[in-house]
Amino acid sequence: MDNQRVRQLLASSPGDARVATRGWVRTHRDTKDIVFIELNDGSCLKNLQIIIDKAGPAGGDQLKRLATGAAVTVEGKLVESPGKNQAVELHADRLTVVGDCPADYPLQKKRHSFEYLREIAHLRPRTNAFGAIARVRNNMSTSIHRFFQDRGFLWIHTPIITGIDAEGAGEMFQVTTMPLDKLAGLQPTTIDYSRDFFGKPAYLAVTGQLQAEVYACALDRAYTFGPTFRAENSNTVRHLAEFWMIEPELAFCDLEANMDLAEDFVRTVISDVLNDCPEDMQLFDQRIQKGLIESLQAVARSPFKRISYTEAIAQLKDSGIEFTYPPEWGAALQTEHEKCLTEQIHNCPVIVYDYPAECKAFYMKQNPDGKTVRAMDVLVPRLGEIIGGSQREDNLEKLESRMQAAGLNPDDYWWYLDLRRYGSVPHSGFGLGFERLIQYVTGMQNIRDVIPFPRTVKHADF
Amino acid sequence: MDNQRVRQLLASSPGDARVATRGWVRTHRDTKDIVFIELNDGSCLKNLQIIIDKAGPAGGDQLKRLATGAAVTVEGKLVESPGKNQAVELHADRLTVVGDCPADYPLQKKRHSFEYLREIAHLRPRTNAFGAIARVRNNMSTSIHRFFQDRGFLWIHTPIITGIDAEGAGEMFQVTTMPLDKLAGLQPTTIDYSRDFFGKPAYLAVTGQLQAEVYACALDRAYTFGPTFRAENSNTVRHLAEFWMIEPELAFCDLEANMDLAEDFVRTVISDVLNDCPEDMQLFDQRIQKGLIESLQAVARSPFKRISYTEAIAQLKDSGIEFTYPPEWGAALQTEHEKCLTEQIHNCPVIVYDYPAECKAFYMKQNPDGKTVRAMDVLVPRLGEIIGGSQREDNLEKLESRMQAAGLNPDDYWWYLDLRRYGSVPHSGFGLGFERLIQYVTGMQNIRDVIPFPRTVKHADF
Numbered sequence: 001m002d003n004q005r006v007r008q009l010l011a012s013s014p015g016d017a018r019v020a021t022r023g024w025v026r027t028h029r030d031t032k033d034i035v036f037i038e039l040n041d042g043s044c045l046k047n048l049q050i051i052i053d054k055a056g057p058a059g060g061d062q063l064k065r066l067a068t069g070a071a072v073t074v075e076g077k078l079v080e081s082p083g084k085n086q087a088v089e090l091h092a093d094r095l096t097v098v099g100d101c102p103a104d105y106p107l108q109k110k111r112h113s114f115e116y117l118r119e120i121a122h123l124r125p126r127t128n129a130f131g132a133i134a135r136v137r138n139n140m141s142t143s144i145h146r147f148f149q150d151r152g153f154l155w156i157h158t159p160i161i162t163g164i165d166a167e168g169a170g171e172m173f174q175v176t177t178m179p180l181d182k183l184a185g186l187q188p189t190t191i192d193y194s195r196d197f198f199g200k201p202a203y204l205a206v207t208g209q210l211q212a213e214v215y216a217c218a219l220d221r222a223y224t225f226g227p228t229f230r231a232e233n234s235n236t237v238r239h240l241a242e243f244w245m246i247e248p249e250l251a252f253c254d255l256e257a258n259m260d261l262a263e264d265f266v267r268t269v270i271s272d273v274l275n276d277c278p279e280d281m282q283l284f285d286q287r288i289q290k291g292l293i294e295s296l297q298a299v300a301r302s303p304f305k306r307i308s309y310t311e312a313i314a315q316l317k318d319s320g321i322e323f324t325y326p327p328e329w330g331a332a333l334q335t336e337h338e339k340c341l342t343e344q345i346h347n348c349p350v351i352v353y354d355y356p357a358e359c360k361a362f363y364m365k366q367n368p369d370g371k372t373v374r375a376m377d378v379l380v381p382r383l384g385e386i387i388g389g390s391q392r393e394d395n396l397e398k399l400e401s402r403m404q405a406a407g408l409n410p411d412d413y414w415w416y417l418d419l420r421r422y423g424s425v426p427h428s429g430f431g432l433g434f435e436r437l438i439q440y441v442t443g444m445q446n447i448r449d450v451i452p453f454p455r456t457v458k459h460a461d462f
Numbered sequence: 463m464d465n466q467r468v469r470q471l472l473a474s475s476p477g478d479a480r481v482a483t484r485g486w487v488r489t490h491r492d493t494k495d496i497v498f499i500e501l502n503d504g505s506c507l508k509n510l511q512i513i514i515d516k517a518g519p520a521g522g523d524q525l526k527r528l529a530t531g532a533a534v535t536v537e538g539k540l541v542e543s544p545g546k547n548q549a550v551e552l553h554a555d556r557l558t559v560v561g562d563c564p565a566d567y568p569l570q571k572k573r574h575s576f577e578y579l580r581e582i583a584h585l586r587p588r589t590n591a592f593g594a595i596a597r598v599r600n601n602m603s604t605s606i607h608r609f610f611q612d613r614g615f616l617w618i619h620t621p622i623i624t625g626i627d628a629e630g631a632g633e634m635f636q637v638t639t640m641p642l643d644k645l646a647g648l649q650p651t652t653i654d655y656s657r658d659f660f661g662k663p664a665y666l667a668v669t670g671q672l673q674a675e676v677y678a679c680a681l682d683r684a685y686t687f688g689p690t691f692r693a694e695n696s697n698t699v700r701h702l703a704e705f706w707m708i709e710p711e712l713a714f715c716d717l718e719a720n721m722d723l724a725e726d727f728v729r730t731v732i733s734d735v736l737n738d739c740p741e742d743m744q745l746f747d748q749r750i751q752k753g754l755i756e757s758l759q760a761v762a763r764s765p766f767k768r769i770s771y772t773e774a775i776a777q778l779k780d781s782g783i784e785f786t787y788p789p790e791w792g793a794a795l796q797t798e799h800e801k802c803l804t805e806q807i808h809n810c811p812v813i814v815y816d817y818p819a820e821c822k823a824f825y826m827k828q829n830p831d832g833k834t835v836r837a838m839d840v841l842v843p844r845l846g847e848i849i850g851g852s853q854r855e856d857n858l859e860k861l862e863s864r865m866q867a868a869g870l871n872p873d874d875y876w877w878y879l880d881l882r883r884y885g886s887v888p889h890s891g892f893g894l895g896f897e898r899l900i901q902y903v904t905g906m907q908n909i910r911d912v913i914p915f916p917r918t919v920k921h922a923d924f
Contacts, residue, residue: 042681098886137616142607174642215914219593233659394561422564425533426560
């Protein structure tokens with residue numbers, strides 16, 4: 001007899017055919033004649049109720065081994081349930097405990113704090129909330145791949161280990177095979193990178209964008225979906241040292257089309273998860289953030305407002321609101337400004353474009369005004385920036401001069417510059433942090449709870 | 463007018479409607495009255511032939527800028543082609559060179575060696591072979607995700623940075639934020655990891671299996687698809703320091719069902735790429751390895767032979783073949799043995815199971831014979847091992863004793879052991895290197911040519 005998953009059985013009609021399933025005991029309850037088991041196998045949030053007649057063939061020794069967390073296999077018939085929580089329940093005539101669970105099991109019935117669950121990250125996917133996060137994360141991953149595949153983008157695996165500091169930006173982790181304790185015996189001047197694995201200093205990549213541009217400038221459209229790293233000493237609920245990024249890149253594409261793609265992307269991924277994971281999303285709406293589903297539905301159906309950075313600054317100044325950081329042309333938008341634009345001024349997602357050059361990275365296309373670049377940020381209510389992107393500078397000389405101004409050595413980027421030397425095209429792309437998006441969709445407060453095993457300052461456990 | 467991709471246009475019928483497309487000039491040819499352009503945009507291997515009447519509206523200045531590698535946009539009508547290489551061609555009445563390509567462009571018409579193309583890895587996706595590899599790689603990625611998603615597996619992002627040496631196996635890269643030049647000034651005994659980012663030594667993961675087991679033991683089935691690392695000083699055509707691995711893990715699953723899954727997996731991914739990428743696969747069959755498609759079709763349709771390691775050794779000894787390494791019970795199978803089993807003895811893929819414990823990793827389930835473990839390797843003709851897997855040891859005491867025998871400290875694996883402490887289940891999984899699989903499917907000789915930007919000893923360019 002084939003085993004069926006709980007999700008399948010819950011969607012089945014009662015019948016005389018024997019069925020089999022297996023999973024872990026979430027709770028069990030013992031009455032005079034009957035034992036009730038709530039069985040979960042991760043296929044959905046809901047448990048399957050198992051009913052065992054103590055005097056029947058499944059009664060006996062195995063029942064004594066039942067415990068929260070025990071692994072069991074069951075067989076029996078699916079019957080209509082008199083309870084109001086489910087349409088069907090399984091009347092078992094066979095029960096086998098394949099894995100016992102002693103009384104010191106950390107996940108007893110009572111609810112645990114997310115802080116505590118982080119200390120047992122190897123067990124937390126057995127809870128309702130973290131099972132739901134795993135399913136939602138998986139659904140969003142699948143939705144993202146489908147979005148780009150449907151549009152002819154190729155998934156590109158850009159390198160994790162890199163010889164360059166790609167954004168001229170962040171703190172990077174160094175990667176080495178030189179034994180640190182032996183280095184310590186040497187004089188400071190004697191670090192000889194020819195003895196290191198790559199023959200030169202190597203780091204963990206902070207972005208795959210530059211390599212994605214290589215593929216977009218050859219095959220028209222590509223996207224990355226992979227891990228990226230920041231060695232920032234930021235101990236906040238929004239920072240991870242290791243996180244997954246999505247970075248599409250599209251040739252023959254200007255900023256306008258890039259904004260279209262980003263808007264379509266946000267709308268599609270949010271619609272998909274609302275459609276595909278209604279039960280898990282209900283859990284987040286009820287237990288994590290009230291009104292979550294409604295706020296996501298609003299994003300999925302409202303057109304995104306598009307305003308230039310210059311307009312945004314003017315609107316913020318005109319708003320009469322007192323900000324901690326008064327808005328000023330030339331300065332980056334703060335989260336308070338982003339939230340004001342989306343929640344108070346426009347009451348919908350907002351795309352801000354044409355930022356001052358000094359706020360943005362060297363590779364963004366310069367506008368004819370000599371002051372701004374073709375950057376865009378997608379801002380959403382509740383969060384602020386969720387996507388950052390730009391049209392890329394496709395003019396060789398302009399790109400070189402921006403690099404030099406940023407203190408980068410163009411020789412290190414010879415291959416990136418070649419893309420502008422040989423058959424250069426207008427091209428654009430954007431990036432988003434996957435965990436930030438999951439946080440936004442689930443309402444989870446702490447980013448460490450939306451990735452299986454978070455890496456942060458002083459934490460690389462499991 | 464919407465732009466169409468070359469692939470769409472080649473599949474379209476001739477007609478009076480105006481169409482637009484864009485891409486890069488692969489070659490162009492100038493006759494007295496007509497200019498012919500072979501245009502490629504990466505959507506498929508085949509080029510679209512563009513015909514320009516020099517006396518017509520698209521003639522003139524733009525034509526002078528045409529060059530191999532130039533980026534162009536064209537508009538016109540799709541007409542029936544008199545040539546035998548294509549059904550349609552585009553008669554352009556509008557041509558714009560958006561990106562010139564000077565004469566020093568490294569990819570002129572002549573064919574280049576793969577060695578040379580590796581030095582210009584940022585331009586090689588513009589060639590036929592590397593465009594095909596990118597499309598095949600993308601197709602196989604998609605097929606792999608679909609295979610697991612269709613079967614209810616969740617894609618899990620396991621950590622790249624890890625505090626443990628997970629397989630007790632390989633050379634690992636160390637990850638640090640301590641400035642190496644400052645370390646060099648210190649005494650060897652003074653390396654103080656409390657000053658490093660994670661507060662302890664950290665490495666790049668060689669596997670995600672142990673964390674995938676966490677998710678399988680909570681949600682029944684999970685898979686990884688992400689980068690993994692080996693700091694091995696192996697300068698061969700089969701080794702990369704950074705490569706992508708796929709590792710499914712399934713609860714309530716014994717070795718038999720694990721072999722079923724692996725066989726189904728290999729067959730499905732190979733069938734998909736043969737069906738989805740016929741044109742690209744033809745290129746590999748014709749230019750890289752004669753007979754490739756036929757050999758893959760054979761794998762996709764033949765049932766895989768299953769024999770125990772003990773039988774395999776006996777068959778190898780009985781074969782009468784002289785091996786460089788004579789087969790001997792207790793020793794690992796060499797590639798020559800694996801090829802002999804698949805190509806000479808059975809003439810089909812072979813799964814060898816129940817290996818001697820000492821050949822295999824600590825986490826594999828011990829057989830009652832006290833000598834072998836429930837390991838399995840999938841061997842295919844032309845290559846040898848393509849998949850390695852096992853049923854995992856689900857008994858706490860046995861796992862601990864194998865760990866100790868392997869010189870590992872069980873305390874470092876407390877969370878992994880907890881999976882056997884609380885609701886343990888029989889579970890199994892396997893792993894495969896994605897690039898090895900692509901090598902097998904494309905016939906490419908050097909693994910550095912099937913990943914966009916290879917990382918190997920002394921190479922971390924681009």
